[in-house]
Amino acid sequence: MTRFSELMSGQTLLPLIQADTAEQGVNIAKAMAAAGLGLVEVVLRTDASLAAIKAIKEAVPSLKVGAGTVINAEILQQALDAGSDFIVTPAVSPSLLAALKECPVPVVPGVSNTADILLALEAGFTEQKLFPASLSGGAPFLKAVSTVFQSVSFCPTGGVNAQNKHEYLVLDNVIAVGGTWIAPKEWVEQENWQAITDACVEANKA
Numbered sequence: 001m002t003r004f005s006e007l008m009s010g011q012t013l014l015p016l017i018q019a020d021t022a023e024q025g026v027n028i029a030k031a032m033a034a035a036g037l038g039l040v041e042v043v044l045r046t047d048a049s050l051a052a053i054k055a056i057k058e059a060v061p062s063l064k065v066g067a068g069t070v071i072n073a074e075i076l077q078q079a080l081d082a083g084s085d086f087i088v089t090p091a092v093s094p095s096l097l098a099a100l101k102e103c104p105v106p107v108v109p110g111v112s113n114t115a116d117i118l119l120a121l122e123a124g125f126t127e128q129k130l131f132p133a134s135l136s137g138g139a140p141f142l143k144a145v146s147t148v149f150q151s152v153s154f155c156p157t158g159g160v161n162a163q164n165k166h167e168y169l170v171l172d173n174v175i176a177v178g179g180t181w182i183a184p185k186e187w188v189e190q191e192n193w194q195a196i197t198d199a200c201v202e203a204n205k206a
Contacts, residue, residue, distance in 0.1 A: 004086055004106040004127045005153065005175045007039055007064050012169055013204040014155055014178035016068065017042045017052070025052025026059045028183050031193040035200035039064040041088055041178065044075060053082040073099035080105070090131050092116050097123040108155055112136040117149050126151050127175065134159020139167040146173045162203060
């Protein structure tokens with residue numbers, strides 16, 4: 001199966017989309033695509049999230065669109081039915097990992113400590129999301145576990161921003177960073193799509 005890192009194709013930013021309507025999601029995604037990004041994640045935190053995934057895939061077919069905040073098998077199936085190209089979870093459990101192992105698209109399970117990392121690794125997942133990164137030890141934690149879990153790479157999200165993203169990206173076991181700072185709520189409400197594009201261009205610089 002294709003790995004999440006292969007879908008990223010060198011993109012170091014995993015931009016998160018939180019949309020109140022499908023149309024809003026499409027506009028955010030178009031702004032991100034205008035920055036040259038080829039992959040986005042829609043977090044399933046609003047009633048419009050699944051509709052937004054479908055709408056984005058129709059409106060911007062060049063984008064890979066993933067679903068985040070997947071916490072159980074039911075939501076996983078809904079995300080797949082919506083056409084998600086990859087799946088991201090905020091945490092892991094034995095039952096969720098069992099469902100994720102059967103998933104036909106790349107998965108990035110969420111971990112927050114060494115026990116989680118080992119649980120996900122035993123399930124076969126070597127690409128994981130550290131969440132919430134800033135509250136789970138941040139870059140120092142990832143540096144510390146790199147020698148213990150040598151086969152695992154991470155995409156930290158949660159508290160990652162323009163000021164600290166480089167602390168993560170300089171680490172060999174970090175494939176990308178995720179965040180919402182490139183599309184804050186006020187810009188979305190103001191329909192300031194150019195600001196989102198500009199922020200994504202800046203954030204995805206190596």
